[in-house]
Amino acid sequence: MAYKPQYYPGNTSVAKNRRKHMSDDLEKLRDIADEDLTAILGHRAPGSDYPSTHPPLSEMGEPDDPIREIVEPTPGAAAGDRVRYVQYADSMYNAPATPYFRSYHAAINFRGVDPGTLSGRQVNEMRERDLEEYTKRQSETEITDWGLAGMRGCTVHGHSLRLQEDGVMFDMLDRRRLEGGNIVMDKDQVGVPIDRKVNLGKPISEAEAAKRTSIYRVDNISFRSDKEVVEHVQRVWELRTRYGFQPKA
Amino acid sequence: MVNTASVTDKPIQIRVFPKRLLQPETAEKLLNEIDQTKGVIRMLLNGKNLPRKVTCGPGTGADVNHPDRMIINVGGCAFELHIIVGEVIVEVENESAMEDVKKACERALPFPFEFKRGHFIKRRPTLTDYGKYGFRSKTDERINLEDERILGLIDPHAKAETNLCVIDTEKK
Numbered sequence: 001m002a003y004k005p006q007y008y009p010g011n012t013s014v015a016k017n018r019r020k021h022m023s024d025d026l027e028k029l030r031d032i033a034d035e036d037l038t039a040i041l042g043h044r045a046p047g048s049d050y051p052s053t054h055p056p057l058s059e060m061g062e063p064d065d066p067i068r069e070i071v072e073p074t075p076g077a078a079a080g081d082r083v084r085y086v087q088y089a090d091s092m093y094n095a096p097a098t099p100y101f102r103s104y105h106a107a108i109n110f111r112g113v114d115p116g117t118l119s120g121r122q123v124n125e126m127r128e129r130d131l132e133e134y135t136k137r138q139s140e141t142e143i144t145d146w147g148l149a150g151m152r153g154c155t156v157h158g159h160s161l162r163l164q165e166d167g168v169m170f171d172m173l174d175r176r177r178l179e180g181g182n183i184v185m186d187k188d189q190v191g192v193p194i195d196r197k198v199n200l201g202k203p204i205s206e207a208e209a210a211k212r213t214s215i216y217r218v219d220n221i222s223f224r225s226d227k228e229v230v231e232h233v234q235r236v237w238e239l240r241t242r243y244g245f246q247p248k249a
Numbered sequence: 250m251v252n253t254a255s256v257t258d259k260p261i262q263i264r265v266f267p268k269r270l271l272q273p274e275t276a277e278k279l280l281n282e283i284d285q286t287k288g289v290i291r292m293l294l295n296g297k298n299l300p301r302k303v304t305c306g307p308g309t310g311a312d313v314n315h316p317d318r319m320i321i322n323v324g325g326c327a328f329e330l331h332i333i334v335g336e337v338i339v340e341v342e343n344e345s346a347m348e349d350v351k352k353a354c355e356r357a358l359p360f361p362f363e364f365k366r367g368h369f370i371k372r373r374p375t376l377t378d379y380g381k382y383g384f385r386s387k388t389d390e391r392i393n394l395e396d397e398r399i400l401g402l403i404d405p406h407a408k409a410e411t412n413l414c415v416i417d418t419e420k421k
Contacts, residue, residue: 042307154306161297162335165269165360170333173303174315190308 026141030201042188076127095148120159147203153189282353288346296332
């Protein structure tokens with residue numbers, strides 16, 4: 001029987017969503033054009049060439065190395081792209097993703113990633129064209145709801161605040177807002193205006209967010225209601241404690 | 250004996266904490282409803298800053314133009330909101346005014362809110378206030394302020410003109 005990764009324990013919808021995020025078994029909810037995505041990332045002008053930081057690897061004459069033969073470089077590394085970043089903030093009010101699960105999604109399913117996981121935001125550094133592929137995956141699928149999450153390179157404040165009246169997470173720099181039932185973004189991730197209005201689709205309803213979230217909350221699905229997860233967390237804690245215990249010290 | 254405590258009565262302070270951050274229209278409606286209630290002494294708005302310009306990161310200096318940073322009218326006084334309103338602290342004269350404020354909030358807010366009585370705005374001047382305003386005279390150590398209601402409403406270093414709105418002074 002072929003090995004099937006288990007990713008995460010638990011029987012609640014939150015645990016299932018966590019497994020979905022980790023395994024990249026994600027439902028695509030919207031289409032965002034490549035050029036629009038490039039514009040909101042703000043690293044290069046849409047349609048322009050990728051600036052490079054070194055010549056393509058094929059032209060560099062690399063030294064003989066068995067590891068280089070085994071590991072195929074990512075398209076961005078092979079072309080010599082710059083390392084760029086994308087950062088997301090997710091609301092604590094039942095946003096589909098959390099920083100940890102964005103990082104799991106990146107680290108398990110993509111190569112050449114450098115995820116940074118913080119309490120309210122998750123930043124990921126990659127070669128530029130790899131980053132665009134990764135961002136497209138995260139932006140178009142159920143891992144991101146643009147009403148409850150935001151692409152924020154700076155001034156990320158909002159993840160722990162109450163939602164606005166329209167159900168959208170607060171954004172101090174007004175990068176994206178609800179317009180005619182759709183979330184529209186007209187600035188890049190650091191708040192610099194761009195030459196287009198990028199339609200990021202309809203935000204999901206409150207009830208739908210409660211189903212799609214990967215956050216345990218007492219007012220939705222509490223952590224303690226998932227016995228298998230509690231058991232798993234306690235086991236990890238116990239093993240870590242035993243491993244760290246040094247009788248001689 | 251030197252007189253130091255100029256505020257002797259104890260008005261009631263209430264914190265109105267809505268479930269959502271208020272859009273300017275709702276904030277305006279709420280503040281007007283509270284303002285029309287008899288016995289309200291002062292109100293303090295708290296919330297998250299809406300900056301004019303991007304202050305950090307590669308986009309520093311770019312205009313924000315946040316749509317919620319707009320001018321609202323409360324009790325005939327127009328002022329610009331610098332924040333998205335998250336809570337309103339109200340000081341009232343007595344218990345009956347407190348009930349009226351609660352009813353005003355129920356009329357204005359389309360969603361649930363917390364309504365708590367407590368101590369939210371300072372009632373007596375602190376050392377910083379004395380540093381800013383000084384004593385009235387050598388023998389009178391009360392703070393050198395005509396209207397002590399402004400104490401606690403603004404940061405001692407902030408400009409009063411842009412942060413303080415005085416409504417209906419003649420009646421009061």
